[in-house]
Amino acid sequence: MYSEEHKRYLNKIKRYNFLIRISQILLFIVFIVVWQILSDKKIINPFIFSSPKKIITCIINLHKTNNLYKHIYITTLETCISFILGTIIGLIIASIMWWNKYIAKVIDPYLTIINSLPKIALGPIIIIWAGSGMKAIIIMALLISVIVSIINIYQGFTSVDDIKIKLMKSLKANKLQIFKKLIIPSNTSIIINTLKINVSMCLIGVIMGEFLVSKAGIGYLIMYGSQTFNLDLVISGIFILCILATIMYYLIISIEKRLSLKN
Amino acid sequence: MNILEIKNLKKIYHTPKIETLAVKNFSFNLKEGEFVAIVGPSGCGKSTILNMIGSLDNKSDGDIKFNKDIKIGYMLQQDALFNWKTVLDNCLLGLEIKKIKDKNYVLNLLEKYGLKGFINSYPTSLSGGMKQRVALIRTLATKPDLLLMDEPFSALDYQTRLSISDYVYRIIKEEHKTAIMVTHDIAEAISMADRVIILSSRPSTIKRIVDINLTDKKTPIDNRKTKEFPYYYELIWKEIDHV
Numbered sequence: 063m064y065s066e067e068h069k070r071y072l073n074k075i076k077r078y079n080f081l082i083r084i085s086q087i088l089l090f091i092v093f094i095v096v097w098q099i100l101s102d103k104k105i106i107n108p109f110i111f112s113s114p115k116k117i118i119t120c121i122i123n124l125h126k127t128n129n130l131y132k133h134i135y136i137t138t139l140e141t142c143i144s145f146i147l148g149t150i151i152g153l154i155i156a157s158i159m160w161w162n163k164y165i166a167k168v169i170d171p172y173l174t175i176i177n178s179l180p181k182i183a184l185g186p187i188i189i190i191w192a193g194s195g196m197k198a199i200i201i202m203a204l205l206i207s208v209i210v211s212i213i214n215i216y217q218g219f220t221s222v223d224d225i226k227i228k229l230m231k232s233l234k235a236n237k238l239q240i241f242k243k244l245i246i247p248s249n250t251s252i253i254i255n256t257l258k259i260n261v262s263m264c265l266i267g268v269i270m271g272e273f274l275v276s277k278a279g280i281g282y283l284i285m286y287g288s289q290t291f292n293l294d295l296v297i298s299g300i301f302i303l304c305i306l307a308t309i310m311y312y313l314i315i316s317i318e319k320r321l322s323l324k325n
Numbered sequence: 326m327n328i329l330e331i332k333n334l335k336k337i338y339h340t341p342k343i344e345t346l347a348v349k350n351f352s353f354n355l356k357e358g359e360f361v362a363i364v365g366p367s368g369c370g371k372s373t374i375l376n377m378i379g380s381l382d383n384k385s386d387g388d389i390k391f392n393k394d395i396k397i398g399y400m401l402q403q404d405a406l407f408n409w410k411t412v413l414d415n416c417l418l419g420l421e422i423k424k425i426k427d428k429n430y431v432l433n434l435l436e437k438y439g440l441k442g443f444i445n446s447y448p449t450s451l452s453g454g455m456k457q458r459v460a461l462i463r464t465l466a467t468k469p470d471l472l473l474m475d476e477p478f479s480a481l482d483y484q485t486r487l488s489i490s491d492y493v494y495r496i497i498k499e500e501h502k503t504a505i506m507v508t509h510d511i512a513e514a515i516s517m518a519d520r521v522i523i524l525s526s527r528p529s530t531i532k533r534i535v536d537i538n539l540t541d542k543k544t545p546i547d548n549r550k551t552k553e554f555p556y557y558y559e560l561i562w563k564e565i566d567h568v
Contacts (some may be wrong), residue, residue: 226407234422235476243422
């Protein structure tokens with residue numbers, strides 16, 4: 063049994079966490095309510111700034127015309143494909159660089175250049191090369207996510223404790239064994255962190271790509287809305303995107319938890 | 326019988342700006358079952374010699390000859406245990422690398438040397454001394470004939486150090502291993518070794534080899550209480566180059 067003091071201590075923590083949660087929810091409600099009131103009273107222009115009610119109506123309309131899910135599906139699919147491809151390519155290239163320091167040194171300046179280049183500048187070229195379909199969007203997302211993953215994972219690979227590598231060598235492990243039994247397991251947390259960054263990077267790339275070329279997807283929805291001056295649609299698109307990004311982020315978190323339980 | 330013969334070992338380290346002669350004229354023979362300690366001022370290249378014997382580092386010149394086909398085991402300054410493996414799996418690492426499936430020898434060692442209750446624990450839950458004990462079992466798992474120990478206790482606090490050196494000494498004797506231990510601790514060297522090699526500062530050469538003859542030689546802790554102990558301490562202390 064706990065002592066009275068410990069119970070008070072536990073209660074204090076519980077109350078504190080509860081307060082934080084309540085404040086978070088309250089902040090959201092106040093924001094929505096104030097927005098609605100300002101819009102109703104015409105203090106802000108409802109045509110430009112929209113309002114929560116109009117957004118809900120807009121989303122319901124999208125749902126009724128069956129467009130909502132198509133757009134969400136397309137954006138999710140594009141993000142997933144580029145996320146999976148980006149992670150695999152990033153891992154492979156980082157592994158090659160770890161395996162062969164010579165290659166790593168040779169491509170290092172090029173990685174830096176590509177990394178600092180604003181990828182949106184490549185947009186026109188990508189459209190011409192890959193056409194105006196999903197391919198172009200995925201290439202855009204890959205360009206944004208792959209370089210960052212390579213750099214992060216490679217850094218993790220090279221920062222493995224020298225003494226552990228010495229241990230493996232003293233046990234006569236070959237390079238592949240060092241890689242499989244030491245480098246990869248000691249970098250799981252770095253790889254998962256890279257996955258987290260990758261999800262948001264891919265989403266940025268996909269939306270950017272949809273702005274440029276697409277015929278469907280949430281990026282397309284936002285772009286279409288702005289071109290037809292339908293700000294309700296634009297803000298609805300952003301709102302849906304918020305939810306989508308949050309869901310994807312928590313998916314990775316739950317994978318991380320499951321993996322760390324295993325370890 | 327000599328298990329190892331070293332002649333005129335030499336090591337040069339290269340950096341773009343400078344080359345450093347780390348070791349020169351290092352020759353000595355190691356008998357089977359012997360425990361030899363190497364002492365010397367810090368940075369004199371003690372570990373370098375060990376690395377060359379264990380072929381973790383290339384020699385610049387000289388001969389290292391093993392008189393049998395012997396296996397070498399390394400014990401490092403840090404335990405270097407893998408946090409994602411249990412104690413048992415850490416101990417099996419050497420066998421895993423050699424693709425040997427038989428766990429029995431390791432399980433016996435763990436049981437014999439008091440680690441049986443911990444085989445499913447993870448290293449993070451063990452104390453520093455415990456981890457070093459696990460590291461020793463990991464080294465012994467591959468059945469090495471010669472143990473190379475590179476300041477194996479220097480990361481431990483003083484008390485743990487004393488008890489672990491007792492523990493390691495007992496195991497080495499019981500399992501009939503030959504051992505070379507590098508240390509900067511003179512007392513540790515005298516209390517454990519049959520012979521102490523004193524190295525000069527860089528470039529290191531052998532200054533003197535001292536045979537340790539203690540009356541009633543027992544465990545390292547008991548050996549520290551023998552009447553010859555202060556004499557050897559004084560002798561070695563005077564031989565080592567001090568800054």
